Amino acid sequence: MVKKTIHEINSRIRDGSVSVVTAEEMVHIVGELGAEGAAKEVDVVTTGTFGAMCSSGVWLNFGHSEPPIKMQKVFLNDVEAYTGVAAVDAFIGATQISETLGMDYGGAHVIEDLIRGKSVNLHAISHGTDCYPRKVLDTTLTLEDMNQAIMMNPRNAYQKYNAATNSTKSTIHTYMGSLLPSFGNVTYSGAGVLSPLSNDPDYMTIGTGTRIFLGGTQGYITGQGTQHSSGGGFGTMMVQGDLKNMSPDYVRAANFAGYGTSLYLGMGVPIPILNEQIAQATAVTDADITTNILDYGVPSRDRPAVRQVTYAELRSGSVEIDGRDVPTSSMSSFKKSRMIASELKEWIARGDFFVSMPAERLPKDVSARPMKQTEGIALVSDIMAVSVVTIGMGASIYDAAKTIMDTDFNHLPVVDENECLVGIITAWDISKAVSQNKFDLVEDIMTRKVITSSADERVAVVARRMDQDSVSAMPVINKGRRVIGMITSDDISKLYARRS
Amino acid sequence: MKIKINISSDILTKPIMAEAILETGVLLNISQAHFDRSHGEVVADVEKDKFELMCKALMDRGAKVTKLDTPIRWDENECVECSACISVCPTKVFALADDFSLEVDETKCIQCATCVDMCPHNALSLENNK
Ligand code: SF4
Ligand code: SF4
Numbered sequence: 001m002v003k004k005t006i007h008e009i010n011s012r013i014r015d016g017s018v019s020v021v022t023a024e025e026m027v028h029i030v031g032e033l034g035a036e037g038a039a040k041e042v043d044v045v046t047t048g049t050f051g052a053m054c055s056s057g058v059w060l061n062f063g064h065s066e067p068p069i070k071m072q073k074v075f076l077n078d079v080e081a082y083t084g085v086a087a088v089d090a091f092i093g094a095t096q097i098s099e100t101l102g103m104d105y106g107g108a109h110v111i112e113d114l115i116r117g118k119s120v121n122l123h124a125i126s127h128g129t130d131c132y133p134r135k136v137l138d139t140t141l142t143l144e145d146m147n148q149a150i151m152m153n154p155r156n157a158y159q160k161y162n163a164a165t166n167s168t169k170s171t172i173h174t175y176m177g178s179l180l181p182s183f184g185n186v187t188y189s190g191a192g193v194l195s196p197l198s199n200d201p202d203y204m205t206i207g208t209g210t211r212i213f214l215g216g217t218q219g220y221i222t223g224q225g226t227q228h229s230s231g232g233g234f235g236t237m238m239v240q241g242d243l244k245n246m247s248p249d250y251v252r253a254a255n256f257a258g259y260g261t262s263l264y265l266g267m268g269v270p271i272p273i274l275n276e277q278i279a280q281a282t283a284v285t286d287a288d289i290t291t292n293i294l295d296y297g298v299p300s301r302d303r304p305a306v307r308q309v310t311y312a313e314l315r316s317g318s319v320e321i322d323g324r325d326v327p328t329s330s331m332s333s334f335k336k337s338r339m340i341a342s343e344l345k346e347w348i349a350r351g352d353f354f355v356s357m358p359a360e361r362l363p364k365d366v367s368a369r370p371m372k373q374t375e376g377i378a379l380v381s382d383i384m385a386v387s388v389v390t391i392g393m394g395a396s397i398y399d400a401a402k403t404i405m406d407t408d409f410n411h412l413p414v415v416d417e418n419e420c421l422v423g424i425i426t427a428w429d430i431s432k433a434v435s436q437n438k439f440d441l442v443e444d445i446m447t448r449k450v451i452t453s454s455a456d457e458r459v460a461v462v463a464r465r466m467d468q469d470s471v472s473a474m475p476v477i478n479k480g481r482r483v484i485g486m487i488t489s490d491d492i493s494k495l496y497a498r499r500s
Numbered sequence: 501m502k503i504k505i506n507i508s509s510d511i512l513t514k515p516i517m518a519e520a521i522l523e524t525g526v527l528l529n530i531s532q533a534h535f536d537r538s539h540g541e542v543v544a545d546v547e548k549d550k551f552e553l554m555c556k557a558l559m560d561r562g563a564k565v566t567k568l569d570t571p572i573r574w575d576e577n578e579c580v581e582c583s584a585c586i587s588v589c590p591t592k593v594f595a596l597a598d599d600f601s602l603e604v605d606e607t608k609c610i611q612c613a614t615c616v617d618m619c620p621h622n623a624l625s626l627e628n629n630k
Pocket of ligand 1: 583
C-alpha cells in the first residue's frame, strides 16, 4: 500500500526531487512496474488537451469613464458582450458573432486579439441615470488597459466526446467540421490517453480548487461544468484563469464554416499520485476509452449511434463503417495536447507549479437531462394542408394556369399516372413559360428536383430546409411518393406567431 | 501538370476527351470528375510538354481548359495541427507524421477547396478561391 499526501508531494516539488511524468509515459511505467510500483515511483502525472471549447469567455472590467456610464449594451470590435451586471463589467463569449462580419469574426477572435496585444474598439450605450449620466461611449482598449480580464468558462475539457459522421446525401457543416455525404468521413475530438478527466474518472483528485494549466498560465477548476454528466462518462469542468498571462500558443480563435466561431483552448490537469488506485487510473490508454460515432445527418437531439469505437481506432486514421474504411480526422490537436502535458511537467519539475487537493471533488454519477418543453414539438402533420390539388405531368400549361386560378394554390405538385410526385410547378413557372411564348406540357417546364417533407418530421427542421433551399412550399409525401399534404412558409409563420 | 476541363451542357454527351486523346496520342490521367445536367468538370494530369497539344484538341471541341498550377497554400502560423483537413481531402495531400505534426504534399492537390472550408483556423487557402 502506497500512501502519499499532497503536502509530501509539494515539498518534493519545492526541493526539486519530485518525479513527474506525462499520462502517456505513465502508461508504460504502470505496464512495467504495476500500479503499486508506479505509485511509489511517480508523484505527479500531467495531462493535456487542446481543442474547440465553445463554452468559453472572459469577464472584463473596463474601469469607469468620465462622466460615468452604466453600460446597457456593449460591443467589442462589433461583437456584443453581456453586461447585465454592474456598470462596466462585461462577459465576452467565444461564440458570439460580429454584428458586421458575421461568422468570420466572433468573441473568440476578440479574446485572441486581446492576448496578442491588439487594441479593440469598445462601443457602449446606456439610458443614462442620475448616478451614471453618460449615454454613449466609444474608446479603444488593450488587455493592459483592463482592470481585470478573467477567463471563466462554464464548460470545458469534456472527459470524452462523441465522434461524428453523416449518412445523408449532401455535405453538412457542423461544429464537428465538414461531414461528407454517405459516411464520407468521421471527425472526433478529445485527447484520449492525455485527456484530463479520463485520467481520473472517479475524480479522486479533481474538483473545486484544483490548480491547472489554462491557456499557458496557471488557472483553477471552480467546480463541475454545466451539463456535467459524469454518469455516462461525459464529465466537464468549470475553470478560471487570468487572461493577462495567457499565450496565443494555447488560446486560438476558430471558425467552423456554416456553424460559427469557437475558441481552441489548451488545458492540462496535474494528477497527484497519492495511492495505487490513482496510479492505475492514469494508466488509461486510447484503447480503453470508447465513444460512439453519431449520425449528425439526423437533425435531432437523439442522434443515432452508427457504431462504438475506441480512441485508438479513431486515431489510427480510419474506422470501418458498413464494411468500408472511412477516414477519420481529429478536430482537436494531439500534438498541442502533448506540448501542454510536457510544459506542465516542466513547470512542476522546475518548482514553479504546486499541486492542490480540491476543496470539493467533482460530483460523480450525475447525468444531464434534456430540456423540458412545455409547448410540445410541432410535427408537419399538425399544420400541413391536407386538401391538395395536384396536376398530371401530361396536362397543358393552360390547364395548370386554370387550376391555379380556380383553387388559389400557388404551388401545384405534378404527379405521374400512378399519382406519384415527379415535379412541382408554380404560377411563376407558368408566367415565365408564357412570356417566352412556350406553350408546352406541364412536364416540360416543371421543376423536377422537388424539395419535400414527410408528415412525421418536426416543423423546425422542415423550416430550416425551406430556408436553405429557398422555397416557400413543400409537398408532404408518404413512403410511396404520394402527395398527402402541403406545407408552406405561411403555415409555419402562423404557428410561431400563435406561440409568441 | 494538373488541368481542369470544363464542359458545357451542349457538348456534355459528346466523347470529346476520348477524341482528343485519340487525335493527339497524349494521355490524360483523370483524378476527379463531376457531371450533372448543367455542366461537367474534370481534373486531370497531363505531361507538361504535351499540354499545349492537348489543350488545343480539347478547346477545338468546345471545352474550356485551365491550368491548375497554384495548389493549396498552408499557413503554418495559423495551423494548430488538429488534422481536420486530413479526412476531407480526396487526394491525401495531408497526413500526420509519427510525432503528430501535419505533413502537406501540395503536389497532389487538385484544388477542390474542400479543405478550405474544413480548416477551423483559416490556415488553408486557394489563390482562385479564397
Ligand atoms: S485543418 Fe487547418 S489547423 Fe487543422 S491541421 Fe489542417 S491546416 Fe492545420
Ligand atoms: S484543395 Fe484541399 S482538399 Fe482539395 S485536393 Fe487540394 S488539399 Fe486536398
